Amino acid sequence: MTQEELDNLGHDKIVSLWNAYCEEIKVFEVMLYTNNSEAFNTFGFTINGTLINNTNELYDWNDEYVTADGKGNPWSANDPRAIMDLSALLEWVNKGDNEKAFSQNNESDLRENDWFHGGSIRLFDFVLRGIKLNKDAILHSAHMINKNAVSS
Numbered sequence: 001m002t003q004e005e006l007d008n009l010g011h012d013k014i015v016s017l018w019n020a021y022c023e024e025i026k027v028f029e030v031m032l033y034t035n036n037s038e039a040f041n042t043f044g045f046t047i048n049g050t051l052i053n054n055t056n057e058l059y060d061w062n063d064e065y066v067t068a069d070g071k072g073n074p075w076s077a078n079d080p081r082a083i084m085d086l087s088a089l090l091e092w093v094n095k096g097d098n099e100k101a102f103s104q105n106n107e108s109d110l111r112e113n114d115w116f117h118g119g120s121i122r123l124f125d126f127v128l129r130g131i132k133l134n135k136d137a138i139l140h141s142a143h144m145i146n147k148n149a150v151s152s
Contacts, residue, residue, distance in 0.1 A: 032083065050074055
């Protein structure tokens with residue numbers, strides 16, 4: 001895929017690609033959502049953070065898309081490209097089998113994995129998986145600490 005092809009994708013398709021990319025690299029906090037109360041509940045944005053970013057012109061209640069900035073506050077735009085790392089997305093799409101899987105002619109595959117349309121259940125599933133992974137990592141770390149303490 002070329003930069004021009006990426007630039008010509010519709011909002012739904014580029015948001016789907018972005019969210020699939022975020023899913024693969026396991027950076028869920030920068031996924032894009034429709035700017036509504038469900039997104040606020042998903043991200044857990046606070047009133048204070050929302051007002052700060054609104055004052056700093058990083059968030060607008062009337063924008064169509066929202067994600068989190070690096071501080072856990074809402075960051076929005078009407079064009080989703082404005083709040084994406086397009087060079088990283090293009091590199092990912094062109095890596096390996098991704099270009100074939102996400103070609104412009106393969107719309108049906110994107111719909112099945114589309115986080116943007118009904119993403120809260122999928123996000124909940126991945127949050128639960130993340131909690132399990134974190135729990136497993138903590139248990140492993142505790143085991144290693146205990147093992148090292150016993151052997152000392």
